[in-house]
Amino acid sequence: MLTKITGGITAPQGFKAAGVHAGIKKNGIEDIGIIYSTVPTAAAAKFTTNKMVAAPVLVSREAVSQGKVRAIVVNSGCANACTGNQGLTDARTMAHKTAELLNLNDYEVLVASTGVIGVPLPMDKVTAGISQAAAALSENGYEAMLSAIMTTDTFPKSCAYEFTLGGKPCKIAGIAKGAGMIHPNMATMLSFITTDVAIAPDLLNQALSQAVELSYNMISVDGDTSTNDTVAVLANGQAGNKLIAAAGSQDYQEFYSALQTVCTELAQLVVRDGEGATKxxxxxxxxxxxxxxxxxxxxxxxxxxxxxxxxxxxxxxxxxxxxxxxxxxxxxxxxxxxxxxxxxxxxxxxxxxxxxxxxxxxxxxxxxxxxxxxxxxxxxxxxxxxxxxxxxxxxxxxxxxxx
Amino acid sequence: MLTKITGGITAPQGFKAAGVHAGIKKNGIEDIGIIYSTVPTAAAAKFTTNKMVAAPVLVSREAVSQGKVRAIVVNSGCANACTGNQGLTDARTMAHKTAELLNLNDYEVLVASTGVIGVPLPMDKVTAGISQAAAALSENGYEAMLSAIMTTDTFPKSCAYEFTLGGKPCKIAGIAKGAGMIHPNMATMLSFITTDVAIAPDLLNQALSQAVELSYNMISVDGDTSTNDTVAVLANGQAGNKLIAAAGSQDYQEFYSALQTVCTELAQLVVRDGEGATKxxxxxxxxxxxxxxxxxxxxxxxxxxxxxxxxxxxxxxxxxxxxxxxxxxxxxxxxxxxxxxxxxxxxxxxxxxxxxxxxxxxxxxxxxxxxxxxxxxxxxxxxxxxxxxxxxxxxxxxxxxxx
Incomplete structure (x- = not known):
């Protein structure tokens, strides 16, 4: 049984978030955001299938392969795509700077960018913004974080649910951004999901793969698949449920169902906010x-x-x-x-x-x-x-x- | 050497055309047209690859397999697609009526339709229109014929060229309609080409296949491939050139080059008239x-x-x-x-x-x-x-x- 709750991506226990305006976007709203788990996690992520893959995706693919991502740093206003070696260096610098401030290893940080392609990141603004965001991390920072990932989105996309596993209350929450270049394989779609469930990393990855296939990969706004798509889930086990360790278990099914609900709801919100959409x-x-x-x-x-x-x-x-x-x-x-x-x-x-x-x-x-x-x-x-x-x-x- | 000439699809010797308003389109302009060769021809045609193929395409595929098409009857304002068995009967009736009036066999008539999908043809108007058009066939009827194939086109698309084969002056001319559902494999594209060259049917088919691949199949307006696309060429040999019978011959190459020029020019005109196009x-x-x-x-x-x-x-x-x-x-x-x-x-x-x-x-x-x-x-x-x-x-x- 899923119950809708408030509190966004910091509703699950042990998560903090922040969003700040670093000056990358011209309109004064937040453009650098961080999501952070105060304790180690299991993590999984899916990325764009576009071959012209953006630098942050290259960096994040490496990080996620270790399965221990504890922080996500994201900027909007610049996609850091088609930016050559400099772009790759800049994405690594974003991860490194965040890791340093949060006392993590570089591979515990996932990097994501969204915005215009082909323009280099203004790194002085970005690093200053990361410092500011890291200092601002709190359990109330989820709305600012949500603003920080928006580009042409006309409304924020967020949902959060509570359910129980073996009598323990568990939470799962997610945010997403659209709104153009939306097509199967996740387009310029960024989505980050937090949960305090305890689950084995390989099962988390399996659940995310299936949930993405039936949600984000089933939407299309314009047929364009972007260079930057990323959907990531961090599970930090703070709910205290018995570790989900078998795909056939009742607990796995209930967790999957919650994850699927979050992904489908966010995917549908992305479509509802498709650029210029009236239907x-x-x-x-x-x-x-x-x-x-x-x-x-x-x-x-x-x-x-x-x-x-x-x-x-x-x-x-x-x-x-x-x-x-x-x-x-x-x-x-x-x-x-x-x-x-x-x-x-x-x-x-x-x-x-x-x-x-x-x-x-x-x-x-x-x-x-x-x-x-x-x-x-x-x-x-x-x-x-x-x-x-x-x-x-x-x-x-x-x-x-x-x- | 190709020289641009006037006279449209009746410029090649032995061709007549007509276009009449039968009342299928509401705006009073021509909506039934016929192209007719006064003598037997070699003929070839290519059709849509869409599986939801329209009734006239089913009928025309059969006709063209005999390679002897002498008349093309076409209506605009109704695609006769997704019209079931009645649609198939109607398309056969269009061919039969035309054949009867022109003293041909049914398989010597190619049928084409363009317009709205899913609506049955108003057959009383269509058959009356065919009678009227057959009676009006002349060497000056090409402009009315051209109007009869237009739907959302904003200008008529036509070209004609003269060249020589073995000292004999030969002519080739074509018309086309766009302007939406244009995508590889010919979309709602109708194109009819006439030539007075003498060429073996298999070589005509080979030349058309190659020319279509590099012209009509290389354009896209909106990515939609229609149910009705047809491009057909009729070659009636009235130029008196020595029959083109070998693909390696100089004459074949010169004819192919003329055909390719006509197809590319018409395909580009279709794009220039793409629905709403400004570039x-x-x-x-x-x-x-x-x-x-x-x-x-x-x-x-x-x-x-x-x-x-x-x-x-x-x-x-x-x-x-x-x-x-x-x-x-x-x-x-x-x-x-x-x-x-x-x-x-x-x-x-x-x-x-x-x-x-x-x-x-x-x-x-x-x-x-x-x-x-x-x-x-x-x-x-x-x-x-x-x-x-x-x-x-x-x-x-x-x-x-x-x-």
């Missing part, structure tokens, strides 16, 4: 031969600019949905395919249902949240993807990002 | 290990909404270009990658050139035609893709298409 679209593909088919058909719909602009314009041009399924690469046959928008069946066996109520469809499309369901008629596998529409505002935000 | 972007990827890598990297750039909106906004956010290359799947390493926009080098060995002139870059991005060149540093293969930017107008056109 939240849930795309269900059922009746697929395999999960991979269901996911690729759902993703093709989610990525189609024609589908996304039609939903923005509330234009009942449903043929574009089947069209996207047709080029997705999924195993599919037109005459076995059906489509519903909301609870209205539009297509059966590949052709439009004669005389379906256009007025009803327009009413469904006028809502903010819309479900699209495609049944491929090929098997039993299914996948759900979340996306948003494409609006004038998306074009505006992304035509003027650096200027 | 024409030529994306060159060089230094690739294989053509497939070069093409997939170029296509990832061409499809990226973040790149396309940045060019619309003239925002020098070049990191998005490398980011797209990074997730494209092409073999690539950041530290071997270079990037130029226009003649300005921006990135060398994966990192931004220190102090490149931002003012110069903004000047380049202010132009209507912009070349982007990425060198992957992996090998000798290259590919060029053409695309356009993403504007407010794209969102507007596609949010209001059917309403």
């Amino acid at each position: 939240f679209l849930e795309i269900n593909v059922t009746g697929a031969a395999h999960f991979a088919d269901a996911k690729c058909a759902a993703m093709a719909i989610a990525k189609s600019p024609l589908v996304k602009t039609a939903f923005f314009g509330q234009d009942p041009n449903w043929g574009r949905i089947l069209c996207a399924v047709g080029y997705s690469g999924a195993k599919t046959q037109l005459d076995k395919t059906s489509l519903a928008i909301g609870d209205l069946t539009i297509v059966v066996d590949g052709h439009g249902v004669a005389g379906f109520e256009t007025a009803k469809l327009k009413e469904i499309m006028a809502a903010k949240d819309i479900a699209i369901t495609v049944n491929l008629g090929q098997g039993e596998a299914a996948a759900t993807v979340w996306t948003c529409d494409f609006s004038y505002e998306y074009v505006k935000i992304n035509g003027e990002y650096t200027t | 024409f972007l030529e994306i060159n990827v060089t230094g690739a290990a294989h053509f497939a890598d070069a093409k997939c990297a170029a296509m990832a750039i061409a499809k990226s909404p973040l790149v396309k909106t940045a060019f619309f906004g003239q925002d020098p956010n070049w990191g998005r270009i490398l980011c797209a290359v990074g997730y494209s799947g092409a073999k690539t390493q950041l530290d071997k990658t270079s990037l130029a926009i226009g003649d300005l080098t921006i990135v060398v060995d994966g990192h931004g050139v220190a102090g490149f002139e931002t003012a110069k870059l903004k000047e380049i991005m202010a132009a209507k035609d912009i070349a982007i060149t990425v060198n992957l540093g992996q090998g000798e293969a290259a590919a060029t893709v053409w695309t356009c930017d993403f504007s407010y107008e794209y969102v507007k056109i596609n949010g209001e298409y059917t309403t």
